[in-house]
Amino acid sequence: MKYPNSLIQLIRELSRLPGVGPKSAQRLAFHLFSSSDQDVKNLSDAILEAKKILKLCPVCYNITDTDLCAVCSDPTRDQDIICVVEEPGDVIAIERSGEFEGLYHVLHGALSPMNGVGPEQIKIAGLLERIQNREGAPVEVILATSTTVEGEATSMFVQRSLEPLGVNVSRIAYGLPVGGALEYADEVTLGRAIAGRRQVTKI
Amino acid sequence: MASRYRTRSGIVVRRNVTPAGDVILDLLTPEGKLRGVARGGVKGSRSPRLNLFQHLTVQTYEKPGNDLATLSEIMLEGALPGLSSPDVYPFAHFLCELADKLYQEEDFVGQAGFELFTGGLRGLVRHTDPDRITLLIAWKLLALHGMFPRVSSCIETGSFENLTHFDAGAGGVTSASVGRGLNIGEDAIEELGNIARGTVREVLEEELSDGARAGLWLALEAYLGVHVSILQAWGAVKLMRSSGLQMA
Numbered sequence: 001m002k003y004p005n006s007l008i009q010l011i012r013e014l015s016r017l018p019g020v021g022p023k024s025a026q027r028l029a030f031h032l033f034s035s036s037d038q039d040v041k042n043l044s045d046a047i048l049e050a051k052k053i054l055k056l057c058p059v060c061y062n063i064t065d066t067d068l069c070a071v072c073s074d075p076t077r078d079q080d081i082i083c084v085v086e087e088p089g090d091v092i093a094i095e096r097s098g099e100f101e102g103l104y105h106v107l108h109g110a111l112s113p114m115n116g117v118g119p120e121q122i123k124i125a126g127l128l129e130r131i132q133n134r135e136g137a138p139v140e141v142i143l144a145t146s147t148t149v150e151g152e153a154t155s156m157f158v159q160r161s162l163e164p165l166g167v168n169v170s171r172i173a174y175g176l177p178v179g180g181a182l183e184y185a186d187e188v189t190l191g192r193a194i195a196g197r198r199q200v201t202k203i
Numbered sequence: 204m205a206s207r208y209r210t211r212s213g214i215v216v217r218r219n220v221t222p223a224g225d226v227i228l229d230l231l232t233p234e235g236k237l238r239g240v241a242r243g244g245v246k247g248s249r250s251p252r253l254n255l256f257q258h259l260t261v262q263t264y265e266k267p268g269n270d271l272a273t274l275s276e277i278m279l280e281g282a283l284p285g286l287s288s289p290d291v292y293p294f295a296h297f298l299c300e301l302a303d304k305l306y307q308e309e310d311f312v313g314q315a316g317f318e319l320f321t322g323g324l325r326g327l328v329r330h331t332d333p334d335r336i337t338l339l340i341a342w343k344l345l346a347l348h349g350m351f352p353r354v355s356s357c358i359e360t361g362s363f364e365n366l367t368h369f370d371a372g373a374g375g376v377t378s379a380s381v382g383r384g385l386n387i388g389e390d391a392i393e394e395l396g397n398i399a400r401g402t403v404r405e406v407l408e409e410e411l412s413d414g415a416r417a418g419l420w421l422a423l424e425a426y427l428g429v430h431v432s433i434l435q436a437w438g439a440v441k442l443m444r445s446s447g448l449q450m451a
Binding site: 019020021112113114115118147148149150152184185187188189 | 217218221222223224248249251252254255256279282284286287288289292293296297299300303434435436438439440442
């Protein structure tokens with residue numbers, strides 16, 4: 001049996017979403033069909049509204065629906081520390097940790113020459129400009145890009161670009177997951193954890 | 204019935220993450236290029252192994268009619284962390300992209316080709332002149348692939364004298380009197396001959412003038428553009444070479 005064209009179109013569009021395969025898209029399409037008109041309208045309105053009002057914060061490039069994002073407009077945050085991350089999702093992850101009270105800068109990607117992503121394609125210039133135009137005490141920059149090769153390269157590139165500006169730059173630590181047993185740790189993480197060990201006593 | 208499981212060992216030359224969190228890897232192995240997917244690879248304990256430039260041994264599961272093998276087991280053989288340094292990162296990407304474009308799946312690479320490529324990546328970290336290593340390995344890879352241009356004599360007249368021009372389209376050099384193609388100079392063409400004949404070690408023992416180096420890069424860009432593909436990594440390599448700095 002052939003599905004109606006409108007249903008095929010809906011399944012096709014849904015299956016383009018991240019994490020949604022053809023079977024899930026089919027299930028979602030049938031679910032939407034059996035939902036009330038109001039529920040479907042609410043969903044479509046929410047998608048359109050979000051698409052219309054969401055934009056990038058002009059300071060940190062995080063996603064926001066106001067002039068400045070919630071972090072940049074919060075005066076209680078530590079204005080002297082900027083945490084550099086690759087994606088807006090990373091901001092949420094760090095916020096969930098509850099360990100960071102400073103500001104963010106979202107690069108929107110990592111350097112990958114073979115995919116045509118160079119320094120101009122990500123928001124490095126915005127970070128440098130932000131620090132250059134800043135008044136007051138020197139800022140500390142925490143590089144929290146991912147620990148992939150691309151993330152590492154981006155981190156090292158940003159570090160070199162920041163050197164002439166006289167800012168303190170640090171990199172998030174590599175380590176073992178909290179609560180994990182050593183024997184189950186993968187060799188790369190374990191190697192990095194040993195290389196980046198921290199002294200606990202001083203003689 | 205042939206087993207659906209195979210074990211292969213190679214270097215990761217391309218890594219793509221799908222929105223669903225799967226990691227698609229392209230590995231260059233002595234038996235040819237291999238593409239496989241590590242389901243859910245972006246998170247979990249396997250993710251540190253699924254990185255660019257790493258030497259992995261993988262077990263693949265291939266269902267008939269399925270064009271993408273599943274990476275069922277992944278073991279790390281070695282990593283080259285120094286390649287993320289801004290001084291060599293664009294060069295490493297350039298070589299990986301070239302290998303990725305040059306070899307298709309099931310295209311035999313051979314142990315010599317594999318060792319040349321891995322040696323090149325190691326050389327980028329260890330050698331004082333990664334620019335020259337990239338140039339040399341790129342031309343050597345073309346030679347191993349049977350795609351080296353004709354550099355011993357003019358492709359038009361057969362003359363051995365005064366070879367100055369490089370005709371990328373025709374795949375060879377021409378003498379000054381013919382003058383077809385890019386004028387890369389006699390030194391660059393002599394160096395191309397050395398690359399074709401000598402080993403990597405022998406070529407590196409000889410000095411390379413700035414003029415010859417510039418000519419070789421120019422010829423490589425033109426030649427790859429015609430015979431292989433326009434590589435995305437060219438942008439970063441050029442920026443780095445023109446500024447003498449790291450990609451900026």
